[in-house]
Amino acid sequence: MTIAAERMQEDTRRVVEPGVTPMGVTAHVSDIVLEAPTPLWWWVGFGLSAGLLGLFVVAIVWLFIRGVGIWGIDWPVAWGFAIANYVWWVGMASGGTLISALFFLTRSEWRSATSRIAESMTVFCVACAGIMPIIHLGRWWYFYWLFPYPNTMALWPQFRSPLHWDFVAILAYVIGSVVFWYVGLIPDLATLRDRATRRWQRVLYGILALGWQGSSQHWREFKTLYLVLAALMAPLVVSIHSVVGLDFAGGLTPGWHATQFPPYFVFGAALSGFAVVLMLVIPLRRALALSGVITLRHVDVLARLLLTASLLLTYCYLLEVFMPFYRGERHEITVVLANFTGVYAPWYWAKIALNSVVPQLLWFRAVRLNRPLLFVIAAGVVVGMWIERYVIVASSLHRNYSESSWFPFHPTVWDWATLAGSAGLFLTGFFLLLRFIPMVSMFEMRELLQKKGRSG
């Protein structure tokens, strides 16, 4: 291969490689689901994921039998892994919504090929996120008290509490994410219905496609609805992370009580979200032979977004250190110093390294295009973001105002089992979608190619 050809291969401007046709994409993407035999890597991945999911079920059943005492939570650290996991999962979910909704509104061409992977990821991230606050309730069977339903006790939920805002926000976000994902899937389900050769596929996709005809009327209403949904999901994703930030900022706990928390959590969410999308896109474009439609342009854009989010978050990390000293409040300073040198110092510095320092490598084009390295950096960010949530939750609570109740948090094996198990729920769900749902939006690719064809 000559140097010129190598350069061609590393071109980061094309959103579609030359030679890709609308019918080619349609046939390739739908055959992955309809025709291709289930590959070995799928069975291995699915088996491991299902094992983790089993662990999750065991951890939750045991929790339901014995109560939250099986976890390491106690006074003063009453918010342990469950809340850190919740914030982590809901943050990662944002990646799908940001790519799919925000970059739909900006009319970014690179969005089309990655939107389905990103949205599918969101659906199972919010599922994992939604479970966490419920199992964290000591008496989880009363969780419906959050709904303002007419009850014989004549009680109302406290609408003024950020924790209740959070309940409403996540309710809207979960429903919105699923609806957005499914509506965007309908035309592709119709394609699967029409290409299916086996009877069960025809029946399954026929029912799921709801009788989509692709008539001009259907497309007209579809376009209107999809634009509205995107315009709603973009502010919803910002609002949910802002409200998650307010859950913390609304408490007087040192280290939490800061006005920067809403944007701080939005930036963190974006960082972990883009990282997960990268971790899925890099192996999938190879495993499903999608490099014609998911090009180096996509990898490059996602890496740049990861770097941008990392810089924004680093700014918040700096403010988090600066503000306590600026205010001069003793306990706030105690928490910062405890982070630097205390029991949580290894976690704190690991978070700084993984979320702020290592992503600086992405300034270099060679790193952005080096897929294995990029995968490792993204994985580091995902781990780093979990650590960040853990440090925020545990470190602040273990240095509260009353010095008599300074005590660190010790996670138990059930804490770790819940964390690992929730990853099992996510991965099992995602592997199933890989097998049954087209991982690239076929109709959007056809639209993109049609537009490109017309403009030359």
Added chain:
Amino acid sequence: MSRVLAVFDSPDRMLDALRRLREAGFSRLEVYSPQAVEGVDELLGRRSRALPLIIVAAGVAGAVGGFLLQYVGMAVHYPLNIGGRPLNSWPAFSTSTFELAALAMLLVGVLAFFALCRLPRLYDPVFAVPGMERASQDRFLIGVELREASIDRERLDRALARFDGVRIEEVPE
């Protein structure tokens, strides 16, 4: 009255044919395509009018209803005097009001979309037309309603005469 479908293999040829059919006086036309084709709605003279209005109405209802729900709960049914703070603490209600308005728009929008498109409708006569399965892949179809079958069919054939090799299929009753 009967319906036929003319099958084209490119969006541009389909648009051209659609223009000719409009000029020939056909008005009851419908296009079936694997992706939205720019220019079809203009030629057919149709727009999505109802859906945006329904969604805006749902948003207003969701916002007003969501705020009232909180107001009634916190200020009327279960007032709590906490240090004399106002019961109608609207800034604290604003977040949930926004979320509930967005939720109402999402849900009503999807239901209205289904109603306007008459979905779910798993069977429709057009699905029985051979070649319709390509309308979700790579073919662009024009559905034409023929009021007086023989006369209109002749007009149709004349209007589409220049598109050689175009397949015309009858839609079963």
